[in-house]
Amino acid sequence: MSNVLLIAEHDAGVVKKTSLKALTAAKVIATKQGGNVTVLVYGAGAPAAAEILKTFGVSTVYTVQGEVFDHPVAEALLAATIEAQKASGATFVLAASSSTSKDFLPRVAARLNAGMASDVMAIIDAKTFKRPMWAGNITATVELTTALKVATVRATEFETASEGGGTGTVQALSVPIDSGSLKSRFVKRVEVKSTRPDVTSAARVVSGGRGVKSAEGFKIIENLADALGAGVGASRAVCDAGWVPNDLQIGQTGKVVAPDLYIAVGISGAIQHIAGMKGSKVIVAINKDPEAPIFQVADYGLVADLFVAVPQFIEAIRS
Ligand SMILES: Cc1cc2nc3c(=O)[nH]c(=O)nc-3n(C[C@H](O)[C@H](O)[C@H](O)COP(=O)(O)OP(=O)(O)OC[C@H]3O[C@@H](n4cnc5c(N)ncnc54)[C@H](O)[C@@H]3O)c2cc1C
Structure with missing residues (x-):
C-alpha cells in the first residue's frame, strides 16, 4: 500500500x-x-x-x-x-x-x-x-x-x-x-493582529507599491482595502522601506496569493512581484506610467495618479 x-x-x-x-x-x-x-x-x-x-x-x-x-x-x-x-x-x-x-x-x-x-x-x-x-x-x-x-x-x-x-x-x-x-529553540511569537482578511485566503486584495511615496501615503491603500473589505498587500520595495510590516509582502520572496480580485496600486510589476499574484482571477493596475510592466498582466488598467484616482474610487464604492 x-x-x-x-x-x-x-x-x-x-x-x-x-x-x-x-x-x-x-x-x-x-x-x-x-x-x-x-x-x-x-x-x-x-x-x-x-x-x-x-x-x-x-x-x-x-x-x-x-x-x-x-x-x-x-x-x-x-x-x-x-x-x-x-x-x-x-x-x-x-x-x-x-x-x-x-x-x-x-x-x-x-x-x-x-x-x-x-x-x-x-x-x-x-x-x-x-x-x-x-x-x-x-x-x-x-x-x-x-x-x-x-x-x-x-x-x-x-x-x-x-x-x-x-x-x-x-x-x-x-x-x-x-x-x-535540539540545536534551535523557540524564543517568542510576535503576532501581527489585523482586523482585515488574510491575503492568502481573501477574495479581494489591494496592494500598494513605491508609488505611494511614504508610510503616510500607504494609508490610501488601506482605505481602499477597507472600502472593498479586502486584504492588504505590498511590494517588497514598500516593505524594505519600512512603510509596512514585512508580512504584507506579495511575491517570490513574500506571500503567493490568488484572490478573485487583485488591485495593484503604484506597483511597477517586477517579475518577482508578479510571481506572487499572477494567479489572481482579475487583476487591476493603477499606475501613472503607461509603460509599467504591470499592465502586461492586468485585465483592467488605469493610467492615473493614484493620489487622484484612488480617493475617487473609494468615494464611488462608498456611494
Ligand atoms: C531575489 C529578489 C526577490 C524579490 N522578491 C520580491 C517580492 O517577493 N515581491 C516584490 O514585490 N518584489 C520583490 N523583489 C523586488 C522587485 O524586483 C522590485 O524591486 C519591486 O517589486 C519594486 O516594487 P514597486 O513596484 O513598489 O516599486 P517600483 O518598481 O519603484 O515601482 C513604483 C511604481 O509606482 C508608479 N508610481 C509612482 N508614483 C505614482 C503615482 N503617484 N500614481 C501612480 N503610480 C505611481 C511608478 O510608475 C512605478 O511603476 C525582489 C527582488 C529580488 C532581486
Missing part, C-alpha cells in the same frame, strides 16, 4: 485553509498511486484539528502533542514526521507551501533519502509534477525517481477539500524529544 502523509497546520485546532487545499493534492496523489491519505497534526490543538480532519475521507489522523510541539522548531517536526511516516507506511509526504513546511520538509526528504518537489502547481501522475522556476517565468515538469517522495504544494492551485468519503481513525503518536538536545 502506497499511502500518502499530509502534514496539516492549524490555528488553535482550526485547520488552515491552505492545508485543506493540500489535502486535495494528497487525495489526487493517493488515487494515482493506489493508497490512502493519512494526516499528521501537532501541538495543543491537534486533537480538535484531528476531529475535523478525520471527516474528510482520510484513513488515519495522527496527533503529536507535548510542549515542544506547541511552537515546534524544524528538528521537532522532523522527528514527528518520521514517526508518522513509519506508522502510516507512507511513501509520499507532503504539506502546503508555508514558511514552516519550507523549513522542515527538506530535512524530512534528506532523512528519508527522498526526492523532493517544491511548490507543486499540478500533479500529472504520482511522480511527475509541474512547479515554477525562475520566479514563475518557467513552469518545469519534474519527475521524482526515488521510492519515497516529498513535496510542498502551492495551495492557491488546488481547490479546498470537502468533507465526506468516510471517517478515519485518530491515533496519538508518542514522539519523545528532549528539548535540551
Whole structure:
C-alpha cells in the first residue's frame, strides 16, 4: 500500500485553509498511486484539528502533542514526521507551501533519502509534477525517481477539500524529544493582529507599491482595502522601506496569493512581484506610467495618479 502523509497546520485546532487545499493534492496523489491519505497534526490543538480532519475521507489522523510541539522548531517536526511516516507506511509526504513546511520538509526528504518537489502547481501522475522556476517565468515538469517522495504544494492551485468519503481513525503518536538536545529553540511569537482578511485566503486584495511615496501615503491603500473589505498587500520595495510590516509582502520572496480580485496600486510589476499574484482571477493596475510592466498582466488598467484616482474610487464604492 502506497499511502500518502499530509502534514496539516492549524490555528488553535482550526485547520488552515491552505492545508485543506493540500489535502486535495494528497487525495489526487493517493488515487494515482493506489493508497490512502493519512494526516499528521501537532501541538495543543491537534486533537480538535484531528476531529475535523478525520471527516474528510482520510484513513488515519495522527496527533503529536507535548510542549515542544506547541511552537515546534524544524528538528521537532522532523522527528514527528518520521514517526508518522513509519506508522502510516507512507511513501509520499507532503504539506502546503508555508514558511514552516519550507523549513522542515527538506530535512524530512534528506532523512528519508527522498526526492523532493517544491511548490507543486499540478500533479500529472504520482511522480511527475509541474512547479515554477525562475520566479514563475518557467513552469518545469519534474519527475521524482526515488521510492519515497516529498513535496510542498502551492495551495492557491488546488481547490479546498470537502468533507465526506468516510471517517478515519485518530491515533496519538508518542514522539519523545528532549528539548535540551535540539540545536534551535523557540524564543517568542510576535503576532501581527489585523482586523482585515488574510491575503492568502481573501477574495479581494489591494496592494500598494513605491508609488505611494511614504508610510503616510500607504494609508490610501488601506482605505481602499477597507472600502472593498479586502486584504492588504505590498511590494517588497514598500516593505524594505519600512512603510509596512514585512508580512504584507506579495511575491517570490513574500506571500503567493490568488484572490478573485487583485488591485495593484503604484506597483511597477517586477517579475518577482508578479510571481506572487499572477494567479489572481482579475487583476487591476493603477499606475501613472503607461509603460509599467504591470499592465502586461492586468485585465483592467488605469493610467492615473493614484493620489487622484484612488480617493475617487473609494468615494464611488462608498456611494
Ligand atoms: C531575489 C529578489 C526577490 C524579490 N522578491 C520580491 C517580492 O517577493 N515581491 C516584490 O514585490 N518584489 C520583490 N523583489 C523586488 C522587485 O524586483 C522590485 O524591486 C519591486 O517589486 C519594486 O516594487 P514597486 O513596484 O513598489 O516599486 P517600483 O518598481 O519603484 O515601482 C513604483 C511604481 O509606482 C508608479 N508610481 C509612482 N508614483 C505614482 C503615482 N503617484 N500614481 C501612480 N503610480 C505611481 C511608478 O510608475 C512605478 O511603476 C525582489 C527582488 C529580488 C532581486
